[in-house]
Amino acid sequence: MxxxxxxxxxxxxxxxxxxxxxxxxxxxxxxxxxxxxxxxxxxxxxxxxxxxxxxxxxxxxxxxxxxxxxxxxxHFDFGTTMAGRKVTDVIGEAIPVTIRLALLAFLIELVLGVALGVLSGIRRNKLADKLVLVLTLVVISIPVFVLAYVFQTIFADNLHWVTPTVQDSMNMTQLLLPAIVLGSLSLAYVARLTRTTVVENIRADYMRTAVAKGLPKRRIIVRHLLRNSMIPVVTFLGTDLGALMGGAIVTEGIFNVQGVGNALYRAVNQKEGATVVGFVTVLVLVYLVASLIVDLLYAVLDPRIRYA
Structure with missing residues (x-):
């Protein structure tokens, strides 16, 4: 290893x-x-x-x-902006906000996506399976900016559960709605991918053996079915974490989240090359680290995989 x-x-x-x-x-x-x-x-x-x-x-x-x-x-020096400000200061203000937003969206898509996928896979061709497939298809078909305005209208303007825009980017409660919007597309893909792998693995020989041995259903699902079905899902989630951080420009703009998306948008408009390259450098590092963690998780999920 x-x-x-x-x-x-x-x-x-x-x-x-x-x-x-x-x-x-x-x-x-x-x-x-x-x-x-x-x-x-x-x-x-x-x-x-x-x-x-x-x-x-x-x-x-x-x-x-x-x-x-x-x-x-x-030497941890990302250069300076045209106004003479350190790029590290700009990154230091925006990155923590986007990290909170991305991690919240990541948690939502991980928990709900895997849960819906397992439910759909176990109850294949039944009502629950058809509802999950239709729901995920609808989410995939709707553009992010349309979904954001729909959620704003329903939950902020009509129900008044949340504020239409984020007033405090440090407040996790205010970040909940943009996190749901940001993670909605990935949630649908995770649910469909989990459902596909569950349907494939539920008919495997080791599952029949586990059932024949009389193991509890919960243990069969968690220890055998879910563990082996998560390998392609982990691959998707690992690359998606970087995409959530870099692809939040539309979501952050609509909900007024002062994170990487807004900072990158301003930097591109103002042709702040050092700022753009600095942010992208950080995102590249996130992708590389996430890719390494995903590969290491393979050995944890499947004992047959060895990196020797």
Missing amino acids: GRYVARRLLQMIPVFIGTTLLIFLMVYALPGDPVRAMWGDKAADPAQLAAIKHQLGLDQPLWKQYGDYIWNLL
Whole structure:
């Protein structure tokens, strides 16, 4: 296991360099001059433009800029914004909010998605199975922004259970509605994926053996059926955690959540290359760590899997 972890950590290095380099090139290939945009419609002094570009390192060749970025990144320095603010400060304000929102959405899709999938798989072709399939199909068919406005209208405007927008991003209660919206699509996929694997495994030989041995039904479902059915679900959930953090732009915008989505949207509009690359770098690290954890969980869920 130790060798496998070390090998995976080494494999992360070229993946990290490749993804950050690609994002770096894409961001700095965007049209327009972000330094010139600081003056708006006013005329800018060429000397001041040159001085700011030199201060930010934007007058260097692109390979030199990327090399400096990686070197500074090793010292936990993500650079500075056009306004002279540390990118680490911007990330430090937005990341904790999105982490709370993403973890809450992740918990909702994990618990409800797996529960609905197991129920649907065990009661295949019965009323519960058909209801779950129809419900998940409806959720998958509705765009996120439409679902968000529907939930706002029902639970905030009509029932007054929650506020239409988040007033305090530190309040977990106010984050509940946007978390449900954010995790709804993934919840539907988790339910369908769990249902498929449960239906497949419930007819396996080891399940017949467990039933023939007279084991309690609860133990059969938890220890045998669910454990073996969770491997593809864990794969999906591991990659989805990073997607929840990076894909919250629409949800955070609708519910006024001051997290990564809002910060990225503002940074792209203002052509803040250092901020965009900094946020994406953090998300890449989240994806890599989540991928490693998923691979390690395989051995926990299925003893037949060994990384030797």
